[in-house]
Amino acid sequence: MQKITDSPIDFAEDIIHDVKNSKEEGVLKCVQCGMCTSTCPAARHSDYNPRDIIERVLEGDITILEDDCIWNCFYCYTCHSVCPVGNSVCEVNQILKQFAIKNGIGYEKLYEYMGFADSYFTAAIGAIPEIFFADIDRDVPGWWDFRQHLDEIRNELELDPPLMPPKDVIDEVSTILTITGFKKKIENIREAQEGEK
Amino acid sequence: MRDDLKVGVFLCECGGNIADVVDLDEVRASLDVEFVGQFENLCSLNGRKIIRDAIFDHDLDRVVVAACSPISHEKTFQDYVKPLNPYLMDMANIREQCSWVHSDRKKATHKAITLINASIEKVKQSDAVDPIYCQTPDEVAVIGGGIAGMNAALSLAKQGTKVTIIEQSPSIGGHMAKIGKVFSPVKIAEECGMCLLNPILNELVWNDNIEVMTNTKVIEAERRAGTYNLILEKSPRYVDTEKCLACGKCAEVCQVEVPNDWNDNLSLRKAIYRPFGQSYPEAYVIDMDNCDKCGDCFRQCSMRAIRLKGKPEKTLLQVGSIIVATGHKLFDMEKRPEYGYTRYDDVITQSELGRITGVNGPTKGKLLKANGEVPKRVVMIQCVGSRDEKPDGHRYCSKICCTVALKNANIIKHKYPDTDVLICYTDIRTPGMFEKYYKHTQENEVRFMRGRPGEVVKKGDNFIVRTEDTLKGEFVEIEADMVVLSTAMEPSDGTKEIAEILNVGTTEDGFIKESHPKIKPIATDVQGIFVCGTAHDPKDITDSIMQATAAAAKVNEYNYGGVEIEPFIAEIDNEKCIVCGDCVSRCKYKSMSIQEDEVYIDPMSCTGCGKCLVGCNQRAITVNGNIDEKILSTIKGVLSKKQEGERMILVFLDNIGYTAADNIGVNRLSYPESIHIIKVISVNRVRPKHIRYALENGADGVFIGEFPGDLMYDEVERKIQRVKDRISEMGQNPERITFSKVYIPYFSGLARKFNDFDEKIAELDEVES
Numbered sequence: 001m002q003k004i005t006d007s008p009i010d011f012a013e014d015i016i017h018d019v020k021n022s023k024e025e026g027v028l029k030c031v032q033c034g035m036c037t038s039t040c041p042a043a044r045h046s047d048y049n050p051r052d053i054i055e056r057v058l059e060g061d062i063t064i065l066e067d068d069c070i071w072n073c074f075y076c077y078t079c080h081s082v083c084p085v086g087n088s089v090c091e092v093n094q095i096l097k098q099f100a101i102k103n104g105i106g107y108e109k110l111y112e113y114m115g116f117a118d119s120y121f122t123a124a125i126g127a128i129p130e131i132f133f134a135d136i137d138r139d140v141p142g143w144w145d146f147r148q149h150l151d152e153i154r155n156e157l158e159l160d161p162p163l164m165p166p167k168d169v170i171d172e173v174s175t176i177l178t179i180t181g182f183k184k185k186i187e188n189i190r191e192a193q194e195g196e197k
Numbered sequence: 198m199r200d201d202l203k204v205g206v207f208l209c210e211c212g213g214n215i216a217d218v219v220d221l222d223e224v225r226a227s228l229d230v231e232f233v234g235q236f237e238n239l240c241s242l243n244g245r246k247i248i249r250d251a252i253f254d255h256d257l258d259r260v261v262v263a264a265c266s267p268i269s270h271e272k273t274f275q276d277y278v279k280p281l282n283p284y285l286m287d288m289a290n291i292r293e294q295c296s297w298v299h300s301d302r303k304k305a306t307h308k309a310i311t312l313i314n315a316s317i318e319k320v321k322q323s324d325a326v327d328p329i330y331c332q333t334p335d336e337v338a339v340i341g342g343g344i345a346g347m348n349a350a351l352s353l354a355k356q357g358t359k360v361t362i363i364e365q366s367p368s369i370g371g372h373m374a375k376i377g378k379v380f381s382p383v384k385i386a387e388e389c390g391m392c393l394l395n396p397i398l399n400e401l402v403w404n405d406n407i408e409v410m411t412n413t414k415v416i417e418a419e420r421r422a423g424t425y426n427l428i429l430e431k432s433p434r435y436v437d438t439e440k441c442l443a444c445g446k447c448a449e450v451c452q453v454e455v456p457n458d459w460n461d462n463l464s465l466r467k468a469i470y471r472p473f474g475q476s477y478p479e480a481y482v483i484d485m486d487n488c489d490k491c492g493d494c495f496r497q498c499s500m501r502a503i504r505l506k507g508k509p510e511k512t513l514l515q516v517g518s519i520i521v522a523t524g525h526k527l528f529d530m531e532k533r534p535e536y537g538y539t540r541y542d543d544v545i546t547q548s549e550l551g552r553i554t555g556v557n558g559p560t561k562g563k564l565l566k567a568n569g570e571v572p573k574r575v576v577m578i579q580c581v582g583s584r585d586e587k588p589d590g591h592r593y594c595s596k597i598c599c600t601v602a603l604k605n606a607n608i609i610k611h612k613y614p615d616t617d618v619l620i621c622y623t624d625i626r627t628p629g630m631f632e633k634y635y636k637h638t639q640e641n642e643v644r645f646m647r648g649r650p651g652e653v654v655k656k657g658d659n660f661i662v663r664t665e666d667t668l669k670g671e672f673v674e675i676e677a678d679m680v681v682l683s684t685a686m687e688p689s690d691g692t693k694e695i696a697e698i699l700n701v702g703t704t705e706d707g708f709i710k711e712s713h714p715k716i717k718p719i720a721t722d723v724q725g726i727f728v729c730g731t732a733h734d735p736k737d738i739t740d741s742i743m744q745a746t747a748a749a750a751k752v753n754e755y756n757y758g759g760v761e762i763e764p765f766i767a768e769i770d771n772e773k774c775i776v777c778g779d780c781v782s783r784c785k786y787k788s789m790s791i792q793e794d795e796v797y798i799d800p801m802s803c804t805g806c807g808k809c810l811v812g813c814n815q816r817a818i819t820v821n822g823n824i825d826e827k828i829l830s831t832i833k834g835v836l837s838k839k840q841e842g843e844r845m846i847l848v849f850l851d852n853i854g855y856t857a858a859d860n861i862g863v864n865r866l867s868y869p870e871s872i873h874i875i876k877v878i879s880v881n882r883v884r885p886k887h888i889r890y891a892l893e894n895g896a897d898g899v900f901i902g903e904f905p906g907d908l909m910y911d912e913v914e915r916k917i918q919r920v921k922d923r924i925s926e927m928g929q930n931p932e933r934i935t936f937s938k939v940y941i942p943y944f945s946g947l948a949r950k951f952n953d954f955d956e957k958i959a960e961l962d963e964v965e966s
Contacts, residue, residue, distance in 0.1 A: 033580075033623040039535075039651030043665070044674050050669055082535075083795030084653055086586040 001072040011015030015057060018095045026087035030054045036079035036089050048078045050089035057092060060122035073108045104192075111193040115185045124173040154185040199321045203231040205246055205257040206313060207224050209239035209264035211292055212352030218296035220306040227310045229318060231255050240270050245277040248651075252281055259320040263289040263313045265811065266411035266859045267876065268852075282325035284764070284822065286945075287317035290859075294874050297548035297862035304870040311838040314934060318834030321853070322826040326764040329800045333517035333725060335756050338363060340415060340695055343371020344394065344739040345730025346522030347401055352749035354406035358756065361408045361514055363429060364399075365691060368476035369401075369409055370394065372731075373738060375459055375473070375548075377562035380604040381739070382630035383635045387604055391557070395475055402477055411478060414691075416511075418698050423725060423760065423801050425562060427475030427514040433507025435483035436469070438778045440502035443471060443479045447494035447503065457559075461549045461572035469494045469503075474557055479680075518725040518752045521700065521709055522745065523691040528582030528684040532589040535580065535652040535681055539670075544653060547601050552607050564613055572679035575609060576616040576662045577602045578650050584623065591685050591706060596735040597681035599626045603634055603679070606643040619644045619675065621664055624918045655682050686735040701726055702906065708734050719748050724760060724801060727751050765822040765878050766803040767810070769796045773817035780809035780818060785908035806879035806909050828877060835897040844871040846898040846958060847873050847891050848951070851876070851881045851942055852904040860944035861951075868951035871958070872898070881909050885920045891934060892924070900956040902939035902947070932961060 002008065010029050021027075034051045042048040048069045055119020056064045065072065073093045080088040100106045128136070137144040146153070154161065165173070177183050205226055208218035216237075225233050232255040236247055239262060251257060258395045260281060262274045275283035291309040298552075301304040339350045342364030344743045350360040362369060373379070373394050378387040401407055406906040410431065419427035424824045433680060436447075453468035460466075468488040471481050479503070483494075527548055530538035543566045547551070548780055557561040566572050579602060583595040583647035599622070604619045622645060627635040639645070658715040662675040690709040701721040709728040712720040719727050729744040730736070736744070767780075767789075774796055781789040781796065788802035789809065805820050832847060839845050846869075855876045863866060877883055880903045888899050905912050914936055921931035937950055 006361065031623060032667055033649035034647075034667040035649040037665035037672055040672075049670060049672075051665060051667060054749045063331070078651075082587070084580070084585040084587060084649065118785075120473050188284075 006060070008058065011062060012057050013116065014099075015092055015095050020095050020098070020100075021088075021166070023086055023091065025090060027054060027057060027085070028086060030087050031085065031087040033116045035082050035084060036087075039074060039078045039082050041078070042072045042074065046072045049094075053089055053092060054087065055086060057096075064098060065103060065105055070096050070100070071106060082164075084113055107189050110137050110189050114186065117182075120177060121174050122170070124170040138166040154195065202258040202321050203256060204259045204317055204318065205232040205234065205248075205251050206230050206262060206263060206318065207251070207259045207293075209244075209262065210235065210236040210237045211265060211296075212237055215264070215296045215309075218299065218305050219309045220289060223306050224309055224313065225414035225596060226648060228313065230670065232766060238298075238909040240249045240273050248274075248277045249279070251791050258283070258285070259317075259323065260286040261289055261313060261316045261320055263309065263316070264293050265861075266290045266294070266364060266772050266855075267509055268856055268859055269293075276529065276815060278437065284326050285320065285323050287316045287320040287323065289313040289455070289709060290756075293859040293862035297865060298459060298869070299869045300906060301870070303854040307838070307840070307843075308870050309443065311835055314368050314838050315831045315834030315873070315875070318830040318837075319827050322571055322823050322830045324821075324823050326821055327429065328650055329764050329766075331423045331760045333756065333760065333803055335359065336361070336426070336516040337520065337752055338415075338427055338514060338516040339520045339731070340489070341371070341522035341524055341691065341732065342369030342409065342411070343522060343524050343730060343741075344373040344397075344458065344738055345732075345745040346371070346520070347520060348742045348755065349520045349749050350407050351397065351404065351728055352746045353399050353752060354404045355752055356749070357406065358753065359386055359406050359408075361410060361516070362521050363413050363415060363427075363514075364409065364411045365414045366472070367411050367434065367482040368472045368841045370398065370473070370476060370479070374475070375461075375552060375555070376664055377551040377558065378604065378608060379738060380600060381636060382600075387608055391475060395674040396473065397761060398477055399944070400431045405528075409477065412482075414697055415695060418547065418700075419790075420725075420799060420802055423517060423799075425516050425725070427516065429512050429514055431510045431512065433485075433502055433504075434480070435485060435488075436481045436505065437502045437827075438478040438480040438498045439755055441480035441498075442500055442502075443481060445471070445481070446499075447481055450493040452489055452491065452493070453489055455484065456541075460559050461546070461552050463549060463552055463856065475543065492610075518755055520745075520748045521692070521695055521699070521701070521721070521726060521728045521732050522696050522748075523709075523732040524689045524732045525686045525692070525735065528591075528687060528690040529589075530682065530684065531580075533581060533682075534681070536581065536650075537660070538682060541653075541680075542654060543678060544660070544682065545574070546684050547598065547605055547685070548683050550681050551606050554605065556610075559944050564609055566614070568680055571613055572616055572620065572677075574675075574677045575606075575679045575681060576620070576650075576660075576677040577606065577620045577673055577681045577683060578653075578662070579620065579622040580685075581664075581682045582687075583887050585685075591687060593706060593735070594626060595683075596626070597737045600631050600634065600737070601636040602681075602683050603627070603643070607638055607641055610641045610643060614642075617644065619646055621648055621650050621662065621675075623644050623647070623649050639757040646673075646675075649949060657753075673761050687732060688732065692732040695732075699723065699726055701728075703733075708732065719744060719751050727753060737847075746867075758811055759803065762800050763805075763807040765820060765824060765876075766800050767798050767805065767818050767820050768809070769798060770817045771795055773815045775815055775817075777814075779812050779814075783808055783812050785912070789839065797960070804879050804909075806881040808881060808912065809905075822878075824878065824882050825884065825887075828875070829890065831875050832887060832896070833894075835875070836891070838896045844897050844955070844958060844962065845873060846871045846900060846951075847954060848872055848874045848900040848902065849877055849880060850874060850902045850939065851880050851907075853902070853904040853907070854880075854939040854947075857902075857939050857941050857944045859949050860941065861948045864944060866945060866948045868948050871955050872900075872951045878911050880907075880911065881916070885916070885923065888920050888934060889924070892929060897962060898933045898935070900935050900937065900951070900954055903936050904940065930961060930965070933958065 036050040037043045077090050080090045119127035260278050278286045289312045295309050298902045317578040337360045339346045339362045342362045350362050353360045366918045379390040409630045416430045447469045448467040451467035451469045454465040456462035456463045457466035469483045500742045531760050593921045648664040650662050654661050660677045704710045709732050710717045727748040729748040730741040743950050786802045788799040810818050917936040925931045
């Protein structure tokens with residue numbers, strides 16, 4: 001039962017005021033029509049339900065931060081582009097994940113993606129971590145072969161070789177990531193996960 | 198001499214609304230005038246006696262009423278000062294613009310004294326002028342021959358008014374003619390739409406007061422003294438309606454077949470055709486874009502009704518008032534490719550379903566798919582283009598689509614009980630009696646699923662409608678072999694065109710805007726132009742007819758009552774005028790014209806903005822009412838009360854901005870006491886000399902607000918920039934002048950702008966002192 005002193009909307013307000021939210025009051029205008037869910041690939045293949053995410057946010061249900069399902073969204077932004085009231089569950093999802101991380105939740109989910117973080121330091125770009133190669137090759141037949149021969153294919157198409165950031169850029173990006181606390185955050189996640197093992 | 202005038206000031210306590218914040222004793226003590234009166238409710242009939250007695254007893258020449266806003270009670274007090282001329286009274290707004298926006302008693306009292314003093318100085322400059330009465334011609338043009346236009350015309354004609362219906366298509370009848378069956382909420386049943394429409398059509402055709410012009414459009418409009426001159430263009434029909442018997446032999450021999458738009462392009466028609474069985478005029482028409490001019494029809498016609506040559510003819514129609522009934526169109530499904538409408542024949546709209554199930558439609562009423570089979574499951578998708586903030590979508594609810602879906606679902610269920618009908622909805626909106634029809638539809642075994650489908654894809658011979666059953670929280674794929682889209686209603690192209698031609702305001706969605714959504718739902722913001730039907734907003738047939746007949750009543754009210762106009766408009770001195778025409782081309786409101794070698798000014802469209810004055814080399818134009826002097830005296834009246842260290846900002850607003858400012862008070866928001874609002878008939882009347890005078894004589898800042906919809910907006914904006922440049926050249930700070938957009942509904946924004954400007958001026962004062 002909701003008590004008279006409860007203010008469930010506070011949770012939604014926190015999300016609206018997050019810097020990542022570009023849709024102003026969109027969350028509050030949700031009428032639960034389900035159009036997001038009807039086009040969501042994650043909803044089709046898992047128990048992720050974008051409409052339900054907003055419903056729980058509006059109910060002030062903060063246990064959603066601990067729900068494994070929020071990690072199933074992989075940012076295709078379809079919900080963002082179809083929402084009839086101009087909401088973006090995709091952005092809300094990203095904010096929820098940040099809230100979770102701040103509360104020490106989901107480190108094990110992030111741990112799989114550490115390779116992405118490392119590539120910012122080593123190459124100043126987000127590169128697909130090697131541990132995903134096998135999965136991708138399984139899901140996208142021919143992908144590995146394509147990747148192996150990328151240079152030749154580009155050559156054939158008369159494309160320039162891929163532009164890679166030079167060393168001074170890599171150094172600069174590394175410095176920024178260190179000063180802004182990104183590096184520390186990554187170390188914490190590694191420590192927490194590897195410590196557990 | 199004006200200084201010798203005897204002025205009486207009447208203070209209203211407004212039952213405490215004013216007296217609780219403003220110390221009226223102190224106000225009374227500060228006034229140096231012939232007479233000061235005070236009463237708790239001046240607008241009551243007792244107030245009338247107090248004012249009138251004082252005018253007689255003290256022989257008053259001018260009256261100031263310090264009370265509420267003139268927007269509320271100017272008319273009341275203009276009446277109460279009789280036998281004084283109504284324009285010898287001025288109102289000092291010490292409620293909406295003082296006691297309701299300020300709380301500091303001392304400051305509010307001083308502000309009230311300042312505002313009253315400004316009114317006293319202003320009213321001394323007033324001259325007795327008489328309002329102008331205009332009588333408009335009785336003839337009426339109804340633009341649009343759909344169900345709304347037909348009813349408006351018929352109602353007027355039955356009351357003895359001459360009406361011309363202007364319809365751009367070859368027949369009157371509009372959308373209702375093609376709907377098939379209609380539904381009325383009281384009878385839980387669907388009825389034949391044409392059977393309801395036909396008697397109205399017949400009555401209209403036989404009424405001598407009505408002239409129907411088909412194939413005709415309004416291409417130009419101009420207004421003079423309450424008379425609209427409409428230039429009409431009639432496209433050739435190529436068939437003489439007087440001779441044609443509508444026997445149809447011409448169409449039999451015509452070899453050209455093109456999609457029949459009356460059937461939503463679901464069937465074919467010939468290049469010579471009759472739009473539909475009951476179309477009026479009862480005659481064929483040639484679609485010249487598709488005609489191959491073989492001459493077969495010409496040779497076939499025994500009546501010699503066909504003329505293959507013809508060109509558009511222009512005619513002039515003079516009327517006193519206009520009813521806009523130009524209707525709607527349906528949402529363009531190319532904008533929502535995810536539903537597959539343009540790719541798949543069996544994804545259709547509710548309008549097309551209406552044609553398919555109509556006995557006079559392409560399948561003679563049989564519900565068939567493109568392959569000729571009866572569908573096993575029909576899925577209807579609601580809110581297509583409505584309640585949709587995506588690009589090209591409409592934020593509003595189209596209001597009728599829920600009931601349209603229910604109606605068509607029932608029609609299917611009656612004839613094909615084995616066909617499963619499922620309606621995917623976000624909310625079912627069936628207010629009032631329509632709710633009973635919703636229940637009836639459920640009893641008919643029509644199924645409902647709460648969820649807004651994201652896409653329709655083809656799988657084998659069938660469709661998959663992807664949606665979420667939001668009540669269960671389950672993602673579902675519904676297999677269907679026909680999908681029906683409930684498309685949004687939007688303003689027709691004709692509605693958009695006529696709004697531009699007649700210069701009537703539209704809503705952000707492009708519908709014709711009513712003059713007030715609550716209390717003036719039929720008048721537009723242009724006098725003498727009224728709106729009805731779906732040109733105004735989405736509505737059903739019943740509501741369209743109600744609004745149409747109401748529009749007819751409003752037109753007659755206007756015809757019989759005449760129009761009273763404020764006399765502060767331009768006047769030409771024909772002795773000086775050389776008829777150069779400069780003012781005619783300058784006037785943004787098109788109120789000037791040259792008639793019989795003289796410049797004529799239409800009192801109904803002149804706003805008194807004074808643009809013509811400035812350009813007239815002969816100085817042959819004046820604007821009645823001593824306006825320049827009134828503005829200057831008001832400024833002097835405010836500034837003369839400036840105290841040591843007091844910040845004074847003058848705000849110039851016309852009727853729109855002033856109403857917005859009143860709304861700040863009505864909603865009990867606040868702004869600084871430094872803000873002094875001066876109401877002007879047009880912001881353009883604030884001359885550079887006024888602004889310079891104000892800044893040189895104590896004003897710390899000048900704020901000018903204008904509604905961007907005003908035709909003079911750009912002009913005023915440029916003018917203010919020139920004044921700023923000039924001020925800058927003279928070594929003063931142009932930052933002390935600001936020009937801002939104002940909107941009536943956006944009063945909180947205006948309050949914020951007042952606060953921001955006050956802060957900025959305070960900073961400037963600090964820096965420059």
